[in-house]
Amino acid sequence: MRWRILSILVVMAAAAPSLAQTAPVNGIRPADLRTHAIIGATVVVAPGQRIENASIVIREGVIEAVGDDLDIPPEARIWPGDGMTVYPGLIDAALLVDVEKIPDGAGAHWNQRVHPQVQMVDQPAPDASLRKDLRSLGFTAAAVYPSAGVLRGSGVVVALADEDEHVLAYRERAAMAIGFDHGGSWSSATYPGSLMGAIALVRQTLYDAQWHAACQRVWQADPLGHEPPIRADALEALGDVIRRKQPVLFDVTDEHNAQRAARIAREFDLDAMFLGSGVEFRRLEQVVATGLPIIVPLRYPDRPEVSSPLEADDVTLREMMTWEQAPTNARRLLDAGATVALTTHRLKKRSKFLSALRKAIRYGLSEDDALAALTTTPAKLLGLDRIMGTIEVGKVANLVVVEGSLFQRKPKIRDTWINGRRHEVSKDPDLKLVGKATLRTDRGVEAPVDIDTVKAKLTLHLPDGSKVKAKKVVFQHDRLSFVIDGRVFEIDGYVRLAGVLTEGAIVGAGVLPDGEQFAFTITPAAEEDDEAEPAGNENQAGASEAEEADDDQDDQDEEAEKDDEDNDEDEEDEEEEEAIEPPPEQLVHPLGAFGLTEHPQPRSILITNATIWTCGSGGVIENGWLAAVEGKISAIGSGAFELGGHYDQSIDGTGKHVTPGLIDCHSHTGVSGGINEGTQAITSEVRIGDVVNPDDINWYRELAGGLTAANQLHGSANPIGGQNSVVKLKWSGSADDFRIHDAIGGIKFALGENVKRSRDRYPNTRMGVEAIIRDAFTAAGDYQARWDRYRAMKEDDRAHTMPPARDLELDALVEILSGQRIVHCHSYRQDEILMFIRLAEEFGFTIGTFQHVLEGYKVAEAIAAHGAGASTFSDWWAYKVEVMDAIPYNGTLMHDVGVLVSFNSDSSELARRMNTEAAKAVRYGGLGEDEALKFVTINPARQLRIDHRTGSLEVGKDADFVIWSESPLSSYARCEQTWIEGAKYFDLDHDQALRQWAEAERQRLIQRILKDAHGKPKPPREPAAQPNTQPATEPDIKRNNPDPPYSCCWSQDE
């Protein structure tokens, strides 16, 4: 079907006649009653505004009146609202559905994940069963977006009506959906194969759209003298996005991607919002600081399996904490000031939405906020707040009628109204008999029974106290039949009975085993009292609570049978019985073990009596002192410290060694979504900086080895890889905190075996490696020339000239050619090293570093003459053919010939002990110890062009330093403290406190998980003293103390 389009104007013209049916009617035209009145209900007009005993008049799909003192029009069909609460119809702000046909052929984008020209309004309407599922949760409208791709297409906001012809579009074009889908592996056949590739693709496509718009402008102003712009449906479709006339919905799967999407939104000034992940709370501050609205799924992680202690090992504290805290997500976001709408999307079972909502409320979300997040906020986000979101005159009659409250346990949604049409969701049967009753026959039998015609259950109580359950109990509308054991009648065999519900009782006839008939009645026990409530009433008089619980249990069993995979949310009923133990309010960053409550702050510090390896002009200072103020080194000297002044902290460094913070010139730590965009030979447009993951636990482990800065590099899958990211290890900070903002940009190149491995793309040989890099730089030169010519035009001419297209891939190469970006070139063999030097010389730039460069020692004179640095492994070799000639003397030999040398890790494990890597330069080649240490301090700093701020201990530089237990080149040395910019990020004592806290949290959470799964354990019979199994010397771990220890650690400092 196609949508019926209902423009806002039409809706606002509330008095307009009802829309004509376009399809011919087969037979007699049905009456279409369009005037209704819900009377006597509690009406929640808007979040926080409720009118008791009120009525709503609906005419032609629109709310005509609402209030507690209305004249109900006589033609209105009346809907009694006693006991009901009417809310504005709920709105799902973002549902993702699969698109059946992605456009291809002329005008389509070259990349199969880029199809912004998809319009959901052109696609088949959401499935009727999906609409029904949503209605049964109280939803009346939903925004529907394409589920897959990068630039995916425009959404549509639809009515969730039953009849296809009523599924009209409130907004034909909602936001443009953007996601970061990618192939996700080294060998991924199609671009993008990595998260950074997907981000680069978004960025490039938006620039392309800008360019296309500019070309169109030129063409439309005067086509004479111009080639017509290429047909580009995809770029065309983005026109309103880049002009901020169409909002953008970023589908982000975690809290980091939200921040990444926000960076794109800022770069292109997009009107953006997120479809979130449900774990935004893990980086709440940063996510909220984006200022973008968030559509939050109430997706809670499955309860972790921790029953077996060994199997629980696989469950990280971070997972447990995420499980515990996820229900607080929406509330935390709102408290922090974010705009929040809720969605049923991402739920494992959509039908669990209301119980998930209830859970969020029990974890602190207010009911008003919850309602707003389902009505007024999504209406506003979708630009439909004039016509929906509240129950106000003139607005679309989208309502949800609930018996009791929407937010109670197991809410009873009765009706949803969509455009003034009632959709029944559920109702209690009008005819029923529930409770205690008496069975009487004309044969003199009289027995108390428990009857429930709704659940089709009937049990007889015999005089001896035993019970007989009736079999095959069937109740249809008003007729009951069942079979019962003959012993009730003191005969052998089965007795069959059937009757009708009339005047509150069942009246009918039975047949005995011998065929003899008899008459019977089942009369409610209550009726015999004077306070009898007539049967057929909705009251469940008499049903005992225990039975109800049993029934609930049965329901659960059935549900469990239906879906035994889904164990996570079914047992909430039990949880509901007890008050929730509030989870800890204070969170650590990153969430999980070793996270901190507060980001370390710079302090003034004085270290005295230490051996100070300056790695600078000061050499190695015995019995030295070092002072740092406001993050910078303020003074260094030897002997007694006499400068005076106040310091926040003084450290007696007797016996200790102090070195600059170590620097790893080749790291892949903390990169999200793949380190290789290996799908193409040249991917200089991708940026590691887009995908920095500050939560990687290896950052902390590396800090524990004295590392303070790292060069995060793209992998070596292709000749020209992605742009690098130079960071300091500011653990607990955001990706932005990690960045060294004044570091010059770099880029990864790679030669040799890795890049020629992909059989289905160029290059397959070292010859091809040279050729394709040459081609890329040649193209960059041409591109630059094109731009230079364009920019040199007179303004008037420029206005009539189609501009060159901005190409992010070539931009990066132009930056290399102009010396603004440095190349870090993965290389092994001497031939390729020399080749690349000559190529660089031909194109007139200086190589930043050769990485690995394991045969660098064979052409060290050429490297030195060119002025490239060499960042090598200390002693790796033999893992592939091109490293069979690698030698551990490589570093020292290159150094001896005049090359600037560093040792790198390329490994999150090795990066934890770069100090002893440096010692290998002493062992292999006899380098002096102070020079050797420079291989992991000032030399990599110089290679990364960050030596103006770090890499050596000199006055004015960043106070990035490490305190060691002994000489840093000793294999027995331990890193005791690691400081970055005068703030302490690692400390052995503090580490002990963090691990004790983590262990206590784990045990607390495991107990919580087990209680959640199995209910509270019964207390021990006798509250006898617990046997003390802990040795007395065990550290005093404060169980159940959720306070992370960071701040207390500071106060412990001398």
Add this chain to the structure above:
Amino acid sequence: MSIHHLAIGIHPLPGPAAPGCRLCALLHELPLVFVAAVAALVASTSAFAQSRQIPAPPQSRPIVVAGATIHTISGPTLADGYVVFREGRITDVGQGDHPQIENATVINAEGLHVYPGLISADTTLGLVETQAVAVTIDHTEYGRVTPEVRAAVAINPDSDLIPVARASGILTALVFPRGGLVSGRCSTIRLDGWTWEQMAIDAEAGLVIHWPRTEPTRRGRADSPSEKEQRKQIKENLEAIERLFDDAAAYIQARDADPTQSTDLRFEAMRAVLGGEKPVFVRASSPGQIESAVAWSVRRNLRIVIVGGREADRAIPLLAKHNVPVVITGVHRLPRQRHAPFDSPFTLPAKLHEAGIRFVIASGSSPAHERSLSQNAATAVAFGLPRGAALRAVTIGAAQVLGLGGSHGSIEEGKAATLIITTGDPLQITTDILVAFIDGRRIDLCNRHKTLYRKYREKYRQLGLLSE
């Protein structure tokens, strides 16, 4: 009486008549005169101008290493001590003036240190040359149960990786077949010889079993099998081991009673293990695997050694009760779980030591990087293991676990003269290994790396960029 004072370089040591490796002299640019003396000695025998080192002939005359600090490992450390060895065996260890022995070569090692050769207890050295090239890999046989294969017979004596390991003091190794459930039999070797036969100390040192997982993994991979499937697999794997040993025992009983019973090489290969003469080396890391393997060995009355032992500290009670030794394969590892302390792999040896568990430290590296063995041991020291215990873990402790406790791992009378002369503590990266003997044979400590180093220093000398 003819005593050859090598320190003054009168005679070259018995050994290959190769020109001196001037490279090696360069390698030992230590400022002290006595070292220079030893360096001259090194220079006199190293291979030169060829990429392969020449195996040494048997020891033909007595050798006295004198004036050194002798780290016996099994006994006290002897300052100003000496070691005498003849025909490959240590005959005398003492302090003060060394005995004057007819026709002996005397090495003046004043200021230097003597240690037993280091032992690499978990390696594939000789079975792998270049990891990325499949045809150079010989450690994993087809099939899940291959007890019939032996590591020794596939060891390439001319592997370039062996001299590299040797140059860092590793003189003895236990080489493992890998893969499957029962990988084969591991072999103890000496790191020098013309053939694998000469290298092999015991080609059938024990049976190697890779213990299967004992817990399903919950690492949330979309494509990982369900918990139920995993549990089924675990059960099948564990039952397969039981069945194999039942079948082998039945076979041996039948075969011994009835010589016409046809031979099964797989079960024949398990004889020594079933008879308790040789241990089973069980590769196991998680506490569940370790406990399951130990319980199995107790049930079947087998001797076992746990290899890998990543989380052996969590299986201490059972290991202690049955006195099961553990080969810790690598200290330089990342913790397995995000929430584990950053140093948990580093502190594992100290924990086992404190609990009185016998343990060995292995490098945990690829065979090309076997030289990281001493650094792994040193890291354990930095994180709480007493230095002496770390040294034992790569010498005598390893020898005992390898079944070489009577012949290797310490400087003692009667043991093989397999030892190193160093500039200091062999666990320190900066310490140089100057001389090595295997069974009294002077080992060429040159290797591919030193040769290439020398070659390219020469290049820069020719270019005038280096002075010497």
